[in-house]
Amino acid sequence: MLRRDPLMGATAPAFATDGLANGLDHDAARKRARDRRRILVQVLRIALAVFIVGTWELTTRLGCTGPDSGTCVVDPFFFGRPSGIWAQLVIWVEKGTAQGPLWEQIAVTLEETVLGFAIGVILGIVFGVVLGRNRLLSDVAGPYIKAMNAMPRVVLGSIFTIALGLEMPSKIALAVVLVFFVVFFNAFQGVREVDRDLLANARILGASQGQLSRHVILPSALSWILASLHTSFGFALVGAIVGEYLGARKGIGLMIATAQGTFNANGVFAAMLILAIVAILAEALVTRLESLLIKWRPNAITDVTI
Amino acid sequence: MSGATAGAAIELRAVTKRFVSPSGRSFTAIHDLDLVIAPGEFTAVVGPTGCGKSTTLALISGLEAPSAGTVAVFGEPVVAVGRDVGYVFQRDAVFPWKSVLDNVAIGPRFRGMGTGEANADARKWIARVGLEGFERYYPHQLSGGMRKRVALAQTLINHPKILLMDEPFSALDVMTRALMENELLDLWASTASSVVFVTHDLEEAIGLADRVVVITAGPGTVKGTYRVDLPRPRNIAEIRFQPRFVELYEEIWKDLRDEVLVSYERTKTRVAS
Numbered sequence: 001m002l003r004r005d006p007l008m009g010a011t012a013p014a015f016a017t018d019g020l021a022n023g024l025d026h027d028a029a030r031k032r033a034r035d036r037r038r039i040l041v042q043v044l045r046i047a048l049a050v051f052i053v054g055t056w057e058l059t060t061r062l063g064c065t066g067p068d069s070g071t072c073v074v075d076p077f078f079f080g081r082p083s084g085i086w087a088q089l090v091i092w093v094e095k096g097t098a099q100g101p102l103w104e105q106i107a108v109t110l111e112e113t114v115l116g117f118a119i120g121v122i123l124g125i126v127f128g129v130v131l132g133r134n135r136l137l138s139d140v141a142g143p144y145i146k147a148m149n150a151m152p153r154v155v156l157g158s159i160f161t162i163a164l165g166l167e168m169p170s171k172i173a174l175a176v177v178l179v180f181f182v183v184f185f186n187a188f189q190g191v192r193e194v195d196r197d198l199l200a201n202a203r204i205l206g207a208s209q210g211q212l213s214r215h216v217i218l219p220s221a222l223s224w225i226l227a228s229l230h231t232s233f234g235f236a237l238v239g240a241i242v243g244e245y246l247g248a249r250k251g252i253g254l255m256i257a258t259a260q261g262t263f264n265a266n267g268v269f270a271a272m273l274i275l276a277i278v279a280i281l282a283e284a285l286v287t288r289l290e291s292l293l294i295k296w297r298p299n300a301i302t303d304v305t306i
Numbered sequence: 307m308s309g310a311t312a313g314a315a316i317e318l319r320a321v322t323k324r325f326v327s328p329s330g331r332s333f334t335a336i337h338d339l340d341l342v343i344a345p346g347e348f349t350a351v352v353g354p355t356g357c358g359k360s361t362t363l364a365l366i367s368g369l370e371a372p373s374a375g376t377v378a379v380f381g382e383p384v385v386a387v388g389r390d391v392g393y394v395f396q397r398d399a400v401f402p403w404k405s406v407l408d409n410v411a412i413g414p415r416f417r418g419m420g421t422g423e424a425n426a427d428a429r430k431w432i433a434r435v436g437l438e439g440f441e442r443y444y445p446h447q448l449s450g451g452m453r454k455r456v457a458l459a460q461t462l463i464n465h466p467k468i469l470l471m472d473e474p475f476s477a478l479d480v481m482t483r484a485l486m487e488n489e490l491l492d493l494w495a496s497t498a499s500s501v502v503f504v505t506h507d508l509e510e511a512i513g514l515a516d517r518v519v520v521i522t523a524g525p526g527t528v529k530g531t532y533r534v535d536l537p538r539p540r541n542i543a544e545i546r547f548q549p550r551f552v553e554l555y556e557e558i559w560k561d562l563r564d565e566v567l568v569s570y571e572r573t574k575t576r577v578a579s
Contacts, residue, residue, distance in 0.1 A: 200369055201399035203387050205464065206416035215412065219403040296403040296444045 057082045080265035088270040098258050099250055106274065109240050109252040112168055113282075116175020117236035124180045124232075125225060128187025133217070138188070149181050154242050161247045171248065175239030179232040186228035190221030226290045233282050237275065314381070315468060315500040316343040316366055321375035322525075323361050335361040337525035338375070345467075348494060348501045350511035352562060353521030354569035359504040360396075362526070363470045366502065367391050379468060389417075392466030392499075396473040400445050400456045406432060407441040409456055413464040431459040435489070451482040455489075462493060469494070471503045475510070487514060487542040495539065508562060512554050513542045520561045523569040530561050 060076040069077045076084065092102040099105065131138040157174045164170035194217050202216045244253025252271050259267025318341040325333045336358035343349050351359050364370040365377050368387040377384045379391070400409050411428035415421060432441055435455040445453050454474060461469065475483045491514065494501060505511050511518045512534055520529045536550060545551055 195399075197395045197397050197399040198401060201393065201395060201460075202401075202412075202416070203369065204367060204391060204393040205413040205460065206389065208416070211416055215404075215416075216401065219401070222403075294403075296405075296446070 053082045076265070077263070078265055080269045084266040085269045085273065088264075088266045089273070092270065097255055099254060102274075105250055105252050105255055106278065108168070108250040109237075109244065110278065112171040112240035112243070112251070113175060113233075113236045115168075116172045116239055117179055117233055119172070120176040120179025120232065120236065121183050121225075121229065123176065124183025124228075125187045127180075128184045128225075129191055129213070129217070129221065132188045132191025132221070133213070145181075145184070149185070153177050153181070154238075157239075157242050157246045160243065166247050166249055171240045171243030171251070171253075174243040175236040178235040178239040182228050182232040182235060183225060186224045187221055190224030191217055193224070194220045223294060226293060229286050229290070230283065233286055234279060237279055237282070241275065313345065314342045315345040315347070315379065316341070316502065317376075317378045317381075318342075318362070318365070319376045319378075321365060321372045321377060323358070323365060323370065324373045334525040336365075336521075337527050339521075339527050341519065341528060343500050343502060345500055346498045348503065348514060348516045350503045350505060350515035350518045351521060352505055352508055352511045352518060352558075353526060354523050354562075354566045355506060356569065357521045357524045357565070358526030359506075359521060360472050362521075363393065363472050363502060363504055366468065367393050367470055369393075388468075389464075390467040392461035392464055392469045394454075394457050394461050394469070394471045394474040396476060398445070398450075398453050398457070400453055400460060402445050404444075405441065406437060406443050406445075406448070406456055409445070410459045410463055413460060417464070427463060428459070431463045432456075434462075434493070435459045449482075451478055451486060454478065454486055458490070458493065462497070465497070467499050469497075469499045469501045471501065473505050474503075476505070476507070483510075484543045490514070491538075491540060491542070508555060508558060509546055510542075512536075512551060512558070513540065513545050518554075518558055520558060520565070523565045523572070529565065530558075532558050 056074075056079075059074040060072055060079065060081040062073045064072040064076075069075050096102060097105055131141060154174070156177055157170070160170040160173045164173060198216055198220065199212065202212055207215060240251070241253040241256070244251035245257050248254045252275060256268055256271045259265075259271065318339055321339045321341075322337050323335045325335060327333060339358075339362065341362070351362065353359050361370065365372055366379065366384065368384045368391070371385075379388055401412070404412065407425060407428055410431055411421070411424040414424040414427055419427070429441065432438060435458050437452060437455050437459070440448065440452070445456065448456070457474070475486050478486060487510065501515075503511070503514055508518075515534055518532045518534060520531070521527065522529045532554065534554060536545060536548065536554075546555075
């Protein structure tokens with residue numbers, strides 16, 4: 001989002017009249033060119049999707065003879081087929097999945113993700129800020145945190161499944177562990193990177209230690225923390241799915257595991273599609289949250305689009 | 307206080323400040339520095355880059371403690387950040403996440419004033435530095451000169467008896483700078499604060515100050531002090547054409563030039579080695 005600079009706006013009346021008319025012409029032409037480009041991009045995007053899905057569908061249908069799918073150019077038994085994925089989605093929506101209605105599975109996975117995300121973020125911020133402000137604590141805890149971070153933490157999923165059972169807590173715990181470190185390191189770094197002049201200025205202006213944290217350190221670290229939220233929501237989703245995959249009674253991860261168990265490639269792809277949509281929606285929510293919290297900055301760190 | 311100069315606003319006696327780098331090497335920023343500043347006096351401190359000018363301000367403000375010697379403000383030894391001190395930094399030190407109003411009101415609020423009262427006070431100061439109508443803007447929406455005005459209002463709202471300024475206008479363009487210097491003099495005339503203004507620009511120093519103190523190339527110590535007997539009120543943009551200004555400039559520059567050369571030679575050998 002590009003906000004119009006109110007200071008720049010004030011200079012507009014300074015244009016001579018004919019110059020202004022010319023400028024309007026220019027503006028209109030530039031707007032047309034921009035619109036044309038936007039349409040071109042959209043058309044090309046759709047064409048790319050049609051090409052990929054079409055090729056997939058076509059290659060899994062070409063050369064198929066008889067009941068043996070192995071003769072097809074690409075074997076739909078292993079790689080699925082877009083029309084088959086669609087059919088699978090329709091079945092799930094209309095008749096439900098093997099472990100209950102589709103919406104329930106999505107709701108369960110989302111609940112695990114959101115809870116794991118929230119708990120992980122809060123713990124990450126608290127630990128990040130405390131260790132960031134206390135050099136002794138961070139020196140003592142540093143090596144352990146590094147060691148824990150170096151470990152591939154999804155293996156903890158097995159422990160959690162054993163300890164916390166097949167219900168939600170084990171999935172939430174795995175999501176928390178995955179989210180925590182991302183947020184923790186960003187919060188820690190954010191606190192450490194606080195501008196020394198800003199700190200000195202606040203102290204001169206009369207800030208107490210608590211006021212320093214509230215008015216300088218937290219707002220300054222906030223941009224780092226928010227940058228981590230994009231990645232960490234993805235991690236929360238991974239935690240929930242892997243947790244369900246390892247053992248659960250409900251959830252999208254279980255749907256994938258079930259589809260895998262029955263050699264249903266279309267089922268795996270259909271579940272992936274659902275996950276992708278959930279992740280994209282969540283990403284949009286996080287971006288909204290970010291622009292609400294950081295309205296003082298023209299563009300946030302994560303404002304990188306392709 | 308033993309040995310204190312009666313009635314001095316700021317007094318540094320035989321002050322030395324050493325810093326220890328992370329690699330364990332010690333570096334002396336200022337050495338055996340004596341400086342006494344009277345209440346209401348505008349003192350400019352000039353010296354080559356790296357002579358410990360900023361360190362001197364940090365010591366007076368209480369942000370740093372001296373390694374040896376004593377620092378006293380109004381006869382009291384400085385042990386922590388004092389309430390009577392205002393500090394305008396070289397770089398932008400306004401809070402980017404606060405609007406102009408919140409930036410200016412934050413000092414009184416830190417010191418326990420209610421938000422409503424602090425905001426009313428802040429509006430007065432925002433008007434006084436010429437930023438009326440910009441209360442809701444964020445610093446990134448303002449020009450460099452306007453941000454400096456915010457910083458000035460933010461500092462002056464606390465009514466500091468001692469105003470420390472660390473090359474506050476060095477990042478501004480020449481025109482804005484002359485404007486800001488005049489406004490600083492106006493604002494200062496309406497207060498009774500002592501100002502310590504650090505700069506490496508001799509013209510700025512003579513134009514603004516009652517007294518110019520020349521600091522030697524690091525480790526910094528006082529090389530000479532000069533009284534600036536130019537009449538007030540002054541116009542910074544024109545004062546430099548007065549014959550007395552030129553005389554003073556030549557006189558002080560003779561002192562300063564040697565130090566600048568020493569400092570320059572040092573950087574050269576450092577680069578060469």
